[in-house]
Amino acid sequence: MPELPEVETIALALREEGHDTPPVVGRKIQGVRLLWKRTLATQPWEKWQSSLIGQSINHIYRRGKYLILQLSQNNVLFHLGMSGDLRVEIDSGEPAKHDRFLLLLEPDLRLVFNDPRKFGRVWLATDPLEVLSTLGPEPLNTSLTPQDFYRHIHQRKRQLKPLLIDQKFIAGLGNIYTDEALHAARLHPLTPAHTISQQQAEYLLDAIRQVLSEGIQRHGTSIDWVYQGGEFQNHLRVYQRTGEPCPTCSTPIERIIVAQRGTHYCPSCQPCPNNPV
DNA sequence: CACGAGACCTGTTCGC
DNA sequence: TGCGAACAGGTCTCGT
Numbered sequence: 001m002p003e004l005p006e007v008e009t010i011a012l013a014l015r016e017e018g019h020d021t022p023p024v025v026g027r028k029i030q031g032v033r034l035l036w037k038r039t040l041a042t043q044p045w046e047k048w049q050s051s052l053i054g055q056s057i058n059h060i061y062r063r064g065k066y067l068i069l070q071l072s073q074n075n076v077l078f079h080l081g082m083s084g085d086l087r088v089e090i091d092s093g094e095p096a097k098h099d100r101f102l103l104l105l106e107p108d109l110r111l112v113f114n115d116p117r118k119f120g121r122v123w124l125a126t127d128p129l130e131v132l133s134t135l136g137p138e139p140l141n142t143s144l145t146p147q148d149f150y151r152h153i154h155q156r157k158r159q160l161k162p163l164l165i166d167q168k169f170i171a172g173l174g175n176i177y178t179d180e181a182l183h184a185a186r187l188h189p190l191t192p193a194h195t196i197s198q199q200q201a202e203y204l205l206d207a208i209r210q211v212l213s214e215g216i217q218r219h220g221t222s223i224d225w226v227y228q229g230g231e232f233q234n235h236l237r238v239y240q241r242t243g244e245p246c247p248t249c250s251t252p253i254e255r256i257i258v259a260q261r262g263t264h265y266c267p268s269c270q271p272c273p274n275n276p277v
Numbered sequence: 278c279a280c281g282a283g284a285c286c287t288g289t290t291c292g293c
Numbered sequence: 294t295g296c297g298a299a300c301a302g303g304t305c306t307c308g309t
Contacts, residue, residue, distance in 0.1 A: 001302070038285090065303080082302045083287085098287095117286045119303060158280075167304080175302065223301095259281075261302070284306080291299075 002080040003065060004139070004172030005215030006227055010086050011062045014111075021088040022109055028056045029071075031104035039100040039113070041079075041121040041131075048124055052076070052103070063128070064135045064171030074126045076103075081119025085227060087112050135171040139208050150201035153193045160196075161189035162259035164208075173208065176221055176239045179264045180211040183238045183246075189256075189263050191273040238264040 002010075016023040029052050034045055051074065059070040067086065069076040078086065091110040095102060101113040101122055113122060123131045137144040156163055163169050164178045173181070182189050184207035187200065196204070215221060220230030223240070237247050242255040242264060251268035 003303095079303080081286090081304085115286095116288070117302085119286065121304090156279095162280085165303085260283090262300090280309090282306105282308085285304095287301100289300085292297095293295105 001082050001174065001176065001221070001223055002084060002227060003174035003177050003215075003221075004062070004212055005177070005218075005232065006220035006230065007062050007065050007067050007080065007172075008216050009220045009230065010080075011060055011067050014060045014067075014086065014088065024088055024105065024109070024111060025057055025060060027105040027109065029053055029103055030106050031102075033095070033102040033104065034100075035095060035102070036100040036115075036118060038118065039115065039120060039122055041123045042125070051124065057105075063132050063138070064167055065174070066132060066135075068128055070128075074124060075128050077123040077125060077128060077131050078113060079121050081115060081117060081121070083117040083227075084113060084115040084120030087114065134168055136167060136169045137171065139170050139172055139205075140212060144205070146198075146202040146205055149205045150198045153196065153201050153204075156193040158193050159189065159258065160187055160191045160193055160204075161261070161263055163193050165259070165261070170208070172212070175261050175263075176223075176236070177208075177211050177215060179239045180237060181208045183264075183266060183270060184211060186269050188270045188272050189258050189265055195273065238266060240264065 013021060014024050032048055032052050034040065055071040055073055057069050058072060061068055065079060067078045088109055088111055091104055091108050096114065098114050098116040099112050100115050103111040105111060125131055160182060161178060164173050185204040187204060215232045218230060218232040218235065220227060221232040222228055222230040223233055238253050241253045243252050246253055246266040246269055249266065249268050251266055253264055254267050256263050
């Protein structure tokens, strides 16, 4: 469930632009611990130990749904899967339940990757592009122009929902923000991408940027017991609101399955395209 | 090449 | 009440 706004929020916190946690940037790594082998996306484990110890964390940033630690020599990349989280704590006592991977930092801290459902992964890479090269454009980056977006969407025949969730098409959207963006743009999730007008494409890009920005402002979405601290869940207009009135027109929100994903939309605000289902 | 289905996971919820 | 089945979802792999 961590999508772009949740990963951005975690990156900001780790960069110590809040003040709940001790600073991580600038610290030296003095150890590394693995508690679930399959969390490693790159092998072997021995290379992690020999390579990481002694390096400093120079920078922390986000690309798509990935969080990147830029070290003095190489990079550690995290993908949080659907239940992953990163936190900083004093390095004392045994790891908690579901902790999968630890970076021990001088003098007495640890950066903890916790991931109950084990979908998260961590990479060690000389160049981040080894991991990130297939990602589509950053939706919030203004170098993605409405004209570009329309051109790209116009040559795809896929339905909008599976297309927007495809990280190769655009990076950072997951199930929650895709449903929210399609509602804000008044587009049905099953609409074939190439059939929308240039103006509709521009509205859609605007909508994507609006919901992502609001998500970041509200520190992400906290659903179920996964991911804490956000409050965007209190401002969702369609996601997980099946049967509740649409905030725009009061029509009950409907839920369908698209590309095996639960998909929420307003049948009145987001009229069905000509060739549905 | 483009796309869809199945697998990977486990805590929670639902149904009998 | 209790237990198992269904569900949720991001991405990789495989098949068409």
